[in-house]
Amino acid sequence: MFAFVLRPVRQFAQALVANDSPRQVAWGFVIGMMIGLVPKGNLTAILLGMMLLGLRVNKPAGLMGIGVFTYLGLFVDAFAHRVGSAFLAWEPLQATHTQLFESAVSPIFGLNNTVVVGQLLIGLYLVYPIYWLSHRFAVKVQAPLSAWLLRYKAVRWLRGAELGSQWGIEG
Amino acid sequence: MGDRRLKPNFLKILRWKYVVPRLLIAATLVATVRFGLDPLLHYVIVTASQSATGAKVELAAVETSLLEGRVELRGLQVANPQSLLRNLFEAERTQLSIDTNALFHKRLVIENGEITGLAIDTARTESGELEIVVDSAEPSALDPLLAKASDWAGDWFEQAGDRLDSDFADELQTPQVAKALEERWKQQASNLRTRAEELKSRGKQLEAEFREVKSNPLRGIERLPALQAQLKTVQQELASLQTEIKNFPNQVKKDRHSLNVARQADEAFIKQQLKFGRLDGDNLTQVLLGQSVAAGTQGALDWIGWARHKMPTNSTKQIAKQRSRGTVVSFGTSQPQLHIQQLGLELTAPVAGQSMQFTGSLTNISDQPRLISEPARLQLIASGDIPVTLEVLSDRRSDTPREELFLVCSALPLAGQTLGNQNKLAMQLAPGTANLRVELTLTGDELNGHITFQQPNFHITPLANANSNQNLVAALTQALDNIHDVSAEIQLTGTLKRPEIKLQSPLGKQLADGISTAVVNLASQKSEALLAKVSGQMNEQLAKLESTKANLEQELLAKLGENQQLFESLASLGGSGNGISVPQLGSLGSGVLRK
Numbered sequence: 001m002f003a004f005v006l007r008p009v010r011q012f013a014q015a016l017v018a019n020d021s022p023r024q025v026a027w028g029f030v031i032g033m034m035i036g037l038v039p040k041g042n043l044t045a046i047l048l049g050m051m052l053l054g055l056r057v058n059k060p061a062g063l064m065g066i067g068v069f070t071y072l073g074l075f076v077d078a079f080a081h082r083v084g085s086a087f088l089a090w091e092p093l094q095a096t097h098t099q100l101f102e103s104a105v106s107p108i109f110g111l112n113n114t115v116v117v118g119q120l121l122i123g124l125y126l127v128y129p130i131y132w133l134s135h136r137f138a139v140k141v142q143a144p145l146s147a148w149l150l151r152y153k154a155v156r157w158l159r160g161a162e163l164g165s166q167w168g169i170e171g
Numbered sequence: 172m173g174d175r176r177l178k179p180n181f182l183k184i185l186r187w188k189y190v191v192p193r194l195l196i197a198a199t200l201v202a203t204v205r206f207g208l209d210p211l212l213h214y215v216i217v218t219a220s221q222s223a224t225g226a227k228v229e230l231a232a233v234e235t236s237l238l239e240g241r242v243e244l245r246g247l248q249v250a251n252p253q254s255l256l257r258n259l260f261e262a263e264r265t266q267l268s269i270d271t272n273a274l275f276h277k278r279l280v281i282e283n284g285e286i287t288g289l290a291i292d293t294a295r296t297e298s299g300e301l302e303i304v305v306d307s308a309e310p311s312a313l314d315p316l317l318a319k320a321s322d323w324a325g326d327w328f329e330q331a332g333d334r335l336d337s338d339f340a341d342e343l344q345t346p347q348v349a350k351a352l353e354e355r356w357k358q359q360a361s362n363l364r365t366r367a368e369e370l371k372s373r374g375k376q377l378e379a380e381f382r383e384v385k386s387n388p389l390r391g392i393e394r395l396p397a398l399q400a401q402l403k404t405v406q407q408e409l410a411s412l413q414t415e416i417k418n419f420p421n422q423v424k425k426d427r428h429s430l431n432v433a434r435q436a437d438e439a440f441i442k443q444q445l446k447f448g449r450l451d452g453d454n455l456t457q458v459l460l461g462q463s464v465a466a467g468t469q470g471a472l473d474w475i476g477w478a479r480h481k482m483p484t485n486s487t488k489q490i491a492k493q494r495s496r497g498t499v500v501s502f503g504t505s506q507p508q509l510h511i512q513q514l515g516l517e518l519t520a521p522v523a524g525q526s527m528q529f530t531g532s533l534t535n536i537s538d539q540p541r542l543i544s545e546p547a548r549l550q551l552i553a554s555g556d557i558p559v560t561l562e563v564l565s566d567r568r569s570d571t572p573r574e575e576l577f578l579v580c581s582a583l584p585l586a587g588q589t590l591g592n593q594n595k596l597a598m599q600l601a602p603g604t605a606n607l608r609v610e611l612t613l614t615g616d617e618l619n620g621h622i623t624f625q626q627p628n629f630h631i632t633p634l635a636n637a638n639s640n641q642n643l644v645a646a647l648t649q650a651l652d653n654i655h656d657v658s659a660e661i662q663l664t665g666t667l668k669r670p671e672i673k674l675q676s677p678l679g680k681q682l683a684d685g686i687s688t689a690v691v692n693l694a695s696q697k698s699e700a701l702l703a704k705v706s707g708q709m710n711e712q713l714a715k716l717e718s719t720k721a722n723l724e725q726e727l728l729a730k731l732g733e734n735q736q737l738f739e740s741l742a743s744l745g746g747s748g749n750g751i752s753v754p755q756l757g758s759l760g761s762g763v764l765r766k
Binding site: 107115116 | 497
């Protein structure tokens with residue numbers, strides 16, 4: 001229970017003090033944002049999750065992105081539905097949609113669901129702004145904050161055994 | 172530092188410590204599916220089928236090929252929950268060609284398939300019991316009607332046999348009246364003889380007393396009035412007896428009338444007893460054909476009801492099922508979750524007690540019939556010597572479901588059967604073949620159907636035992652010999668649960684006419700014989716009465732005649748009524764007193 005409560009704080013700390021570059025942090029956060037926005041239960045969400053875990057990006061940043069945008073995504077569902085509906089109904093893409101649907105690609109990836117498509121488009125639209133913002137944030141904050149935080153035993157403790165073993169600063 | 176690591180080599184952007192184990196897991200999963208799918212599918216099919224039927228399901232082997240979209244089941248046996256040593260059906264080999272692309276749409280589409288070695292109602296070596304099944308078989312809707320008709324016909328034949336066997340000895344009046352008259356005449360003759368004897372002895376006594384008075388008139392004069400009074404009484408008795416004898420002809424006339432009345436009553440009684448109502452042709456039709464018609468019809472209706480129960484009913488709800496977030500858009504036409512497009516069948520099924528081979532197809536079976544353009548259809552054609560065509564159509568694409576059944580068999584084998592009570596009188600139907608045509612339509616709950624049945628070379632004979640009335644059996648044999656073919660039409664209306672079946676056939680009427688005529692003729696002969704017997708008894712009794720009367724009259728008159736002279740002489744003595752004098756007594760002739 002205690003670990004559960006502290007997990008977000010720990011992840012935030014890890015995201016900032018981990019030995020990852022700002023680009024890795026930014027990409028991790030972007031992928032997390034995409035995962036957070038897209039409704040789960042389809043291959044798109046699974047694929048994004050595998051990207052987050054399989055690519056050398058900052059996982060804690062990704063998990064933070066998932067947490068934040070899952071919550072925010074619920075508020076934009078109606079808008080995402082409209083965007084997705086418009087995209088799926090767009091005449092020039094009908095043949096493609098039909099082909100994808102009949103070949104079972106879109107049902108498996110959930111790309112025939114208005115909210116999935118809408119959230120994916122919103123996420124894609126937000127990729128660069130979010131990347132840019134999170135990159136700048138990481139560049140500016142990561143190094144000094146890391147140095148400042150590491151002075152505290154509590155932070156070192158929060159980083160956990162995995163991080164400690166990774167850095168060789170156990171204790 | 173991190174930037175440098177990502178730039179030079181694309182492979183370096185992958186977290187291999189994560190990716191490699193996942194790839195291994197994925198490979199293991201594929202291998203598991205490849206080698207574990209068959210046992211898993213075997214388990215799922217057996218478990219689901221057992222759950223659905225409530226009886227054992229056995230499956231020898233399952234082979235699947237996901238790449239080819241092929242599933243093959245071998246040695247499938249589904250036990251019958253109602254009869255545990257029988258199989259509901261068994262299939263030697265079931266091969267299904269599945270649209271693998273549809274599986275990604277979470278749909279099961281069997282594009283093509285073939286079931287070979289399919290047999291219905293086969294024997295099992297082991298009990299198929301899985302759980303205790305309560306037999307909930309309900310009686311056919313026709314059973315009460317058949318039972319009533321069978322009872323009626325049975326009663327008719329039983330009564331006919333009993334009445335033709337009976338001679339009504341205890342119930343005829345003529346013999347009873349004749350016997351009563353004979354007794355009465357005997358009694359009366361005895362009575363009259365006694366009275367005549369008494370009169371004779373009384374006369375002798377009076378004669379003696381008069382002789383005594385004559386021998387001593389002075390002493391006997393006092394007794395004379397009393398003797399005169401006694402003489403008078405005796406004379407009156409004599410007159411009474413003579414009157415009764417004179418009435419003999421009247422009495423005989425009355426007795427003849429009584430016998431005549433009794434004979435007329437007997438005639439009416441015999442005619443009444445041997446009067447048979449016409450055998451009801453409709454009832455007889457029900458008895459002869461109703462059982463087989465009811466069994467077949469009820470069986471077909473049960474199957475339709477079962478199929479309707481198993482078919483999906485509310486596909487609209489399933490179509491409207493939506494994801495919780497967003498709307499799922501279907502491109503192209505909506506497709507059902509389960510769709511059997513074409514399934515070839517090679518079926519062995521018992522028909523009228525014979526195992527018959529069928530080939531056919533099952534098409535357009537779906538869990539969402541509204542989404543397919545064609546109704547579900549089962550077509551079977553017999554491949555043996557007996558031509559049978561069966562077509563069942565189930566259209567559930569509209570709000571009102573509609574089922575149609577069409578069956579044509581031009582040589583349906585019919586097993587021989589015995590109708591009626593073999594302890595009394597039963598009918599034996601010889602085996603034969605019949606033309607059968609069935610058209611049933613079930614629209615919503617409304618049932619509509621027409622069945623025509625025709626059997627040439629129809630042969631029915633009465634089965635008699637030692638107790639049967641041989642004359643009746645002979646009459647029935649003659650009547651039944653005239654019927655060489657039978658046809659029937661059955662109209663079905665009502666609902667699936669309460670079907671109303673109207674059976675029409677000239678067979679019943681033909682039989683009823685023949686049997687009724689034969690029985691009426693027999694009854695007429697029996698009636699005439701009984702009436703002749705009664706008349707003979709009456710005439711014999713009348714002759715006996717005449718003879719008895721004449722003899723008795725002669726005998727009594729002879730007896731009474733002897734005393735009449737004596738009484739008249741004695742009476743002439745006191746003819747004035749003032750008594751007789753001594754000289755008069757003395758003048759009585761010795762001959763008179765001597766008598």
